[in-house]
Amino acid sequence: MDGAVLLACLSLLAVDGDTFKCDGESMRPMGDGAPHVSGFDTPEIWTRKCQKELELARKAKKRLQDLLNTAGVEVWDSGERDKTETKRRLVWVVLPGGRTAGSILIEEGHARIWKPKHKNNWCG
Numbered sequence: 069m070d071g072a073v074l075l076a077c078l079s080l081l082a083v084d085g086d087t088f089k090c091d092g093e094s095m096r097p098m099g100d101g102a103p104h105v106s107g108f109d110t111p112e113i114w115t116r117k118c119q120k121e122l123e124l125a126r127k128a129k130k131r132l133q134d135l136l137n138t139a140g141v142e143v144w145d146s147g148e149r150d151k152t153e154t155k156r157r158l159v160w161v162v163l164p165g166g167r168t169a170g171s172i173l174i175e176e177g178h179a180r181i182w183k184p185k186h187k188n189n190w191c192g
Contacts, residue, residue: 069160072147075159084128096152098146099170108179110124111188128178135172139164
């Protein structure tokens with residue numbers, strides 16, 4: 069997290085398992101990853117491919133919201149943006165004790181590791 073900047077967010081709201089809003093601005097947490105190199109991926113709510121993916125996505129979203137509600141949670145801006153249409157900030161969500169929200173979601177089975185050009189299948 070060299071060069072990262074701590075953001076002050078009055079409101080943190082999960083959009084899905086791997087997107088949240090900080091005071092209305094969409095952000096993409098990277099877990100323990102690095103911008104454009106690695107991170108985590110969760111099932112999709114809006115572009116789901118099956119009912120199972122939707123159910124998993126809702127659980128991932130709820131768990132991310134629980135983590136965002138943790139007292140003392142910090143959002144660190146990497147200074148980079150993702151390559152989506154909305155150009156979300158790429159950030160680290162760090163909980164007290166130093167673990168990232170992404171590492172917890174992966175450990176609990178709500179997310180999988182993400183790398184460029186890799187697509188996770190949540191329906192199989």
